[in-house]
Amino acid sequence: MLIKTPEALLKILLFLLAGTTSNILSLDKAIEILSEIYFQPYPEFSKEALYFRYPDFDKWQRPEGPLxxxxxxxxxxxxxxxxxxxxxxxxxxxxxxxxxxxxxxxxxxxxxxxxxxxxxxxxxxxxxxxxxxxxxxxxxxxxxxxxxxxxxxxxxxxxxxxxxxxxxxxxxxxxxxxxxxxxxxxxxxxxxxxxxxxxxxxxxxxxxxxxxxxxxxxxxxxxxxxxxxxxxxxxxxxxxxxxxxxxxxxxxxx
Ligand SMILES: [Zn+2]
Incomplete structure (x- = not known):
């Protein structure tokens, strides 16, 4: 699951629950959408965004295999x-x-x-x-x-x-x-x-x-x-x- 903070999850739940219960998404659809949402609170390409997305960025190693x-x-x-x-x-x-x-x-x-x-x-x-x-x-x-x-x-x-x-x-x-x-x-x-x-x-x-x-x-x-x-x-x-x-x-x- 890619939701990284409770606030982000709450926002999404509120969105899903908005309107009437008869209009609610199916569980499968809700899970599909949730798994597609990548939460990023920082500006595009910023250092903060980098470490938020990749906390171990500085220790990154190239995957093994040929060039x-x-x-x-x-x-x-x-x-x-x-x-x-x-x-x-x-x-x-x-x-x-x-x-x-x-x-x-x-x-x-x-x-x-x-x-x-x-x-x-x-x-x-x-x-x-x-x-x-x-x-x-x-x-x-x-x-x-x-x-x-x-x-x-x-x-x-x-x-x-x-x-x-x-x-x-x-x-x-x-x-x-x-x-x-x-x-x-x-x-x-x-x-x-x-x-x-x-x-x-x-x-x-x-x-x-x-x-x-x-x-x-x-x-x-x-x-x-x-x-x-x-x-x-x-x-x-x-x-x-x-x-x-x-x-x-x-x-x-x-
Ligand atoms: Zn083109």
Missing amino acids: KIAIQIGHMIDSNPPYELRKVSRTGGVFGPLKEVEINKLIGFEVAKILEEKGYKVEILPAIVPENYYADAFISIHANSTDPKVSGFMVSTPFVDYSGKAFKLKESIIKEYQKATGINFIDEFTENMTHYYAFNWSKFKRAIHPKTPAVIIEMGNIRNSKDLLILILGYKNVALGIANGLEKFVRENY
């Missing part, structure tokens, strides 16, 4: 979200009949293939990540759909990085991606990137562990014809740029 690289395909398999993510906007970009998720899949699976052929352990993740997820490098793959005049890619770390390595991962991805694709780097990020739900362990159970070095990439703008052509016709190069960035990072940091 693992995680590739999240943005927006893949996103129906039936769990209760905790029901209000999070996870709709991907659209350009005519083209959906962003298709581009993300085309490139994400190719990145995995390249790294697996080199002997790395790779895990492909859908839009909703497992609880408390740890990997030695995590990248979430997306593409923008904005003003057609804008060409470029963006990369962001979580709002606060407790892995101590996310900025190195970011630099490595930018450098290799630019080299492989020739797409211009836009040195900006949005709150949708820094506070990306899969990064936000302070708000959701289904998020990365804070020790996971993570970045999110917006690979280009699918409404810009130059970017779109590179992403589709040059998808192997695009994937190679991401794979090289990930490989360089793990080689230099583990």
